[in-house]
Amino acid sequence: MRCGFCLPACPTFRETGVEPESPRGRIALMKAVADGLMDPDQAFQDQMNHCLGCRACEPVCPADVKYGQLIEQARDAIEDHAEHSAPVSGLRKLIFKGVFPHRSRLRLLGKSIAFYQKSGLRSLARGSGVMKLLPKSVREMERILPDASGQGVIERLGTVYPAKGEPIARVALFRGCVMDVLFAETNVNTVKLLSEAGFEVVIPREQACCGALHAHAGEMEQARDLARRNLEAFKDAGISYIVSNAGGCGALLVEYDHLLSEDPAYREPAREFSDRVIDVSRLLVERGRLPSFADEEANAANPVTITYQDSCHLRNVMRSSDAPRQLMKQVANVTFTEMCEADRCCGSAGIYNITQPEMAGQVLEHKMENARDTQARYLLTSNPGCLLQMKLGVEKHGNGSPMEVKHVVDFLYERIAGGGTSGKP
Known part of the structure; x- marks a missing residue:
């Protein structure tokens, strides 16, 4: 089937209008390479790497084509034969093998970034001009990084956090790697919000990076190794959900069930694991005993306006777009304004905004036009990459707007009735 329903859903096709920059075009290129009609040359590799991986094509596909799986297989095949330069090869090895699979090294990374941010080194680096030696995309990301920490959620709360009142269920938090280094406070707020809603929360200490960055970059075997580690880490936790x-x-x-489908030892455990994974917003809406939320610096006559940017993967893969909106609409003294094309990718896409800055910048600029039109005081989202990208968008294209970008969990936890807008301890 070559119907083309995916074309208007695809950000890169909408930016370029070029068939090879669409899911349909990329699948045709994959088939041509598989059939031996063309070589997997640099032009082919560029088209595969231009894909944001947002998977907006999947919900609109009448044939239910698993495009996300196809693009990851293509990138995996590309990496099998890639001849990277020495610097690129070294950087990939450092990131994918040297840092992200190792929790202790991630903590060290967090401490190092925190030292850089708080010791005066950041001011020195910016003032001396040394930052100009780095690519523009890296410099832009450095400017909007949140305060890092070497103290993740386990170091702050321990591995078990009790429910407030009678427990509804025992759940486990997947703490992630970027989340626990750059957004540790969001992880903490997630645990406390779940507790307020009646859930006992456990945080398995041995859990690893999920492997998403590896999978998107064509490092599929490393992604599978990380998946196996996580299955082992969660298997005896005695939980109903993985949040x-x-x-x-x-x-x-x-x-994970697809990722490990060819591994007989882990096929069934992976299916059981995947069946229990749920987004925090959906769990709160469907099972939670929600507290009252209110923005106490506003009132019914002068409410604060908020809007929401969908996380592509939350919407298109986890199929959870309504739950965050339902939660936001429960906050007193707040008006929710739907952003035009809130389901369109912001251009973050993992590290796409660093590796493909030109296309990411075009996508972001259009996104910010819609964000500004909402005149929202807060722009909320549910993914760390989206959060950083939207912060960059406000800085570059906000035209002096006071708009503040926050994770949905942080916004909600800070507005538990009686907590005010300055946050809760």
């Missing part, structure tokens, strides 16, 4: 607060992580976690 994700990052759309990108959750989207791979729910597909």
Whole structure:
């Protein structure tokens, strides 16, 4: 089937109008390579790498084509034969093998970034001009990084956190890697919000990176290794759900069954694991004993306006777009304004905004036009990459707007009735 329903859903096709920049075009290229009609040359590799991986094509596909699986297989095949330069090869090895699979090294990374941010080194680096030696996309990301920490959610709360009142269920938090280094406070707020809603929360200490960045970059075997580690980490936790607060992580976690489908030892455990994965917003809406939420610096006569940017993977893979909106609409003294094309990718896409800055920038600029039109005081999202990208968008294209970008969980936890807008301890 070559119907073309995917074309208007695809961000890169909408930006370029070029068939090879669409899901349909990329699948045709994959088939041509598989049939031996063309070589997997640099042009082919570029088209595969231009894909954001947002998977907006999947919900609109009448044939239910699993495009996300196809693009990851293509990138995996590309990496099998790739001849990277020495610097690129070294950087990939450092990121995918040296840092992300190792929790202790992630903590060290967090401490190092925190030292850089708080010791004066950041001001020195910016003032001396040394930052100009880095690519523009890296410099832009450095400017909007949140305060990092070497103290993740386990170091702050322990591995078990009790429910407030009679427990509804025992759940596990998937703490992630980027989330626990750059957004540790969001992880903490997630646990406390779940507790307020009646859930006992456990945080398995041995859990690893989900493997999403590896899978998107064509490092599929490393992604499988990380998946196996996570299956082992969660298997004896005695839980009803595995809770994700990052759309990108959750989207791979729910597909561990596919990722390990060829591994007879882990096929069934992977299916059981994936069946229990749920986004925090959906769990709160469907099972939670929700507290009252209110923005106490506003009132019914002068409510604060908020809007929401969908995490592509949360919407298109986990199919959870209504739950975050339902939660936001329960906050007193708040008006929710739907952003035009809120389901369109922001251009973050893992590290796409660093590796493909031109296309990511075009996508972001159009996104910010719609964000500004909402005149919202807060722009909320459910994924760390989206959060950073939207912060960059406000800085570059906000035209002086006071708009603040927050994770949905942080916004809600700070507005538990009686807590005010400054946050809760």
